Amino acid sequence: MTTTEAIPAAVASRVPGQRSRGVARTIKYVLLIGFALVVLLPAYVLFVTSFKGIGDATPTNAWKLPESWETAGWVRAWEQLGPALGRTFAMVIPASIISSVLGSMNGFVLSKWRFPGADVVFTLILFGMFIPYQAVMVPLVQLMGNLGVPSGVPSLIVLHVVYGLPITTLIFRNYYAGVPVELVEAARVDGAGMLRTYASIILPISAPAFVVVLMWQFTSAWNDYLFALFFSTSQNGPVTIALNFLASGQLQDYSASMAGALIASVPTLIIYILLGRYFVGGLMAGSVKG
Amino acid sequence: MSSTVPSAVKRPGRSQRPRRPRGRRPGGRGWVAPVLLILPTVIVIGVFVYGLIGSNIHTSLQDRHNIGPSQGFAGLDNYRDLFTDDDFIYSLRNLLLYTATFLVGTLSLGFLWAWLLERKARGESLFRAIYLFPMAVSFVASGVVWRWLLNNAEGDRASGLNRLFETLHLDFLQNPWWTNERWGILAIAVPAIWQLSGYVMALFLAGFRGIPEELREAARIDGASEWQLYRHVIFPQLSPVALSAIIIIGHMSLKVFDLIMAIAGQTNYTTQVPATQMWVEFTRGDYARSAAIGTVLLLIVAILIVPYLVSTYRQERRQ
Numbered sequence: 001m002t003t004t005e006a007i008p009a010a011v012a013s014r015v016p017g018q019r020s021r022g023v024a025r026t027i028k029y030v031l032l033i034g035f036a037l038v039v040l041l042p043a044y045v046l047f048v049t050s051f052k053g054i055g056d057a058t059p060t061n062a063w064k065l066p067e068s069w070e071t072a073g074w075v076r077a078w079e080q081l082g083p084a085l086g087r088t089f090a091m092v093i094p095a096s097i098i099s100s101v102l103g104s105m106n107g108f109v110l111s112k113w114r115f116p117g118a119d120v121v122f123t124l125i126l127f128g129m130f131i132p133y134q135a136v137m138v139p140l141v142q143l144m145g146n147l148g149v150p151s152g153v154p155s156l157i158v159l160h161v162v163y164g165l166p167i168t169t170l171i172f173r174n175y176y177a178g179v180p181v182e183l184v185e186a187a188r189v190d191g192a193g194m195l196r197t198y199a200s201i202i203l204p205i206s207a208p209a210f211v212v213v214l215m216w217q218f219t220s221a222w223n224d225y226l227f228a229l230f231f232s233t234s235q236n237g238p239v240t241i242a243l244n245f246l247a248s249g250q251l252q253d254y255s256a257s258m259a260g261a262l263i264a265s266v267p268t269l270i271i272y273i274l275l276g277r278y279f280v281g282g283l284m285a286g287s288v289k290g
Numbered sequence: 291m292s293s294t295v296p297s298a299v300k301r302p303g304r305s306q307r308p309r310r311p312r313g314r315r316p317g318g319r320g321w322v323a324p325v326l327l328i329l330p331t332v333i334v335i336g337v338f339v340y341g342l343i344g345s346n347i348h349t350s351l352q353d354r355h356n357i358g359p360s361q362g363f364a365g366l367d368n369y370r371d372l373f374t375d376d377d378f379i380y381s382l383r384n385l386l387l388y389t390a391t392f393l394v395g396t397l398s399l400g401f402l403w404a405w406l407l408e409r410k411a412r413g414e415s416l417f418r419a420i421y422l423f424p425m426a427v428s429f430v431a432s433g434v435v436w437r438w439l440l441n442n443a444e445g446d447r448a449s450g451l452n453r454l455f456e457t458l459h460l461d462f463l464q465n466p467w468w469t470n471e472r473w474g475i476l477a478i479a480v481p482a483i484w485q486l487s488g489y490v491m492a493l494f495l496a497g498f499r500g501i502p503e504e505l506r507e508a509a510r511i512d513g514a515s516e517w518q519l520y521r522h523v524i525f526p527q528l529s530p531v532a533l534s535a536i537i538i539i540g541h542m543s544l545k546v547f548d549l550i551m552a553i554a555g556q557t558n559y560t561t562q563v564p565a566t567q568m569w570v571e572f573t574r575g576d577y578a579r580s581a582a583i584g585t586v587l588l589l590i591v592a593i594l595i596v597p598y599l600v601s602t603y604r605q606e607r608r609q
Contacts, residue, residue, distance in 0.1 A: 028406055028411065029411075029412075031402075031406060032406055032407070032411065032413075032417050034420070035399075035403065035417075036417055036420045036421070038337050039420055039421055039423075039424065039484065039488075041439075042424075042432065042435045042436065042439060042481075042484065043423075045418050045438065045439065046434070046435045049438075058449075060448070060449050060453060062438060062439075062449050062450055062453060063453060063454060063457070086475045102330070102331060103328055105326055105328070106328050106331050107325075109324040109327050109328045109475035110328070113323070113324045113327075114321075114324065115320070115325050116321060116323045118324075119603060119606050119607060120603075121332060122329065122606070123599055123602065123603045123606075124335070124340075125331065125332075125335050125599075126599060126602075127339070127596075127599055128335050128338075128339040130541050130595040130599075131339060131343070131591065132544065132545045132565070132584070132587040132588055132591050133545075134448075134545075134547075134564070134565050134568045134583065134584040134588075135343055135346055135584040135585055135588035136338070136339065136342035136567070136584070136585060137343035137344055137346075137351055137572065137580075138344055138346055138572065138577050138581040139342045139349060139581075139582050139585065140342055143338075143342065143345075150437060162334055162335075162338045163338070164320070165331055165334065165335060166335070168477070169331065171470065174395060178385050180526060190464060193323065194323040194324060194327065195323075196325075219426060222428070223427070223428030223429070223430070223431075224428075225428065225430050225547070225548040225551065225552075226548065228548055229551075229569070230507075230572075240428055240430040240431075240548075243430055243431060244430050244433075244551065244552055247433075247434045247437070247552070248555065249554075254438070257386065257434050258434060258435065260434070261431040261432070262431075263433040264428065264430070264431045265426070265427045265428070268426045268427065268428075269423070269426050269427070271426070272423060272425075272426035273419075276419060276422070280422070280492050
């Protein structure tokens, strides 16, 4: 394959030979742009279809620009998704804040104020991050019923807090592992207890980790579909439920479905655009142990 | 460890492992408070993860196939039924095919993109942003457009990718996508790869950036060719990243659910996997069978995850 031969040459900027370097460079940018176009293709289809009129928004026209740009699809999508968007915010904001605060305290204890067996506890918590929720779902539905947590927003807040704890704990623990131990020791020598040390030494330097964790939790709770399906109905469910209902309906309202998909993605895309650097940080933190 | 996958979060101060405080301050006073602070989480995780896993296994061993109470202990009957059911075997086969495709696709594209961007490329941040953005979108939202792109109509009625192939005179690429009984599940891997290759790229890019420039210089001064440089310096440095990527993508893949629900729906035969079957059995009220499928999924994921967690734990202990 020409590409695989060309790239090492492009990488090796000190390889002599101006011409071959130029060719490699060109291939590199052709590839980069080509891949970027492929990645953007679905976004293009979503965007143009959402502005098409009913007759124009047919599958065979998918790749064409709208005959006339209309916003009726957006209006129909907004009517269908509006209430669900409100519910999603009402669920995601408290869920991300609570799980982040708890994760911060856990992370502090597991990295800076340890106790015998802390590693075992940490590993056991970490496993919660990887379990397929299908393996707890049947008894979970019963348990939530027995606890009397109402379906919809309240249930989903509880679930996103509980099952968010492993990853928030992990991210904070890795972050606090980088805090010089002398800082904590000094506070101890001065007689500060655990909570004092946490509040006056650890919490003030936690802002960057909070940004990452809040974003991560916001995005994953916002995009969740599995818990939403088991613990809400189309009347009290979040936006993923409403969107799937809209898009898989008998009406085949393509422009509204596509507009709906865009509307449902706006909050997480805004976060991604504004805080992209931290977004990547969250991805990394989600990947490993520091 | 931390050097191979640096976080974008700036760590305050130098990243030195904490010495154990209890070594410095012997006696019991040191650990009562931290245990109390972490106790709520331990209890919650104990109940919601381990307790419920136990309860789920218990349900899976019962004769309980409707909303009524259990009709008694059934032993492994529910599992025996599952593994003699052609539909379930087909689901497992689908899961395996999907996971293999998804892993190979994201790892190779992610690596290629990271490689292209590794040395200063003009517009690097723009390309990175484009490759990564699908990650911010839910599978349900991207499923809306992918259901359309993967439409199975061909010829005059072709839409989606089939229409695109026709327009580009690449008709031989037209295919029935997810409605093909044998390979249809692979079509679901296409949007999954689209969505997560950027993530793998970000991991590899961080891996590349974590390799000190001196290492490359030293290898070049020793007369290493570009290939030797990669073979002996860069690949070994990237292998922890590759392992993380395999663990993350692999376990996500084994849990695939949203995407199938959004593209093909829950009752589509060609794209069924254990997770969608679990939901269908649950809505039918067959709790024992549903629980048994959940347990099988857990075992499959555990085979991948437990060795990883154990090795992480050992590394923690060593330090």
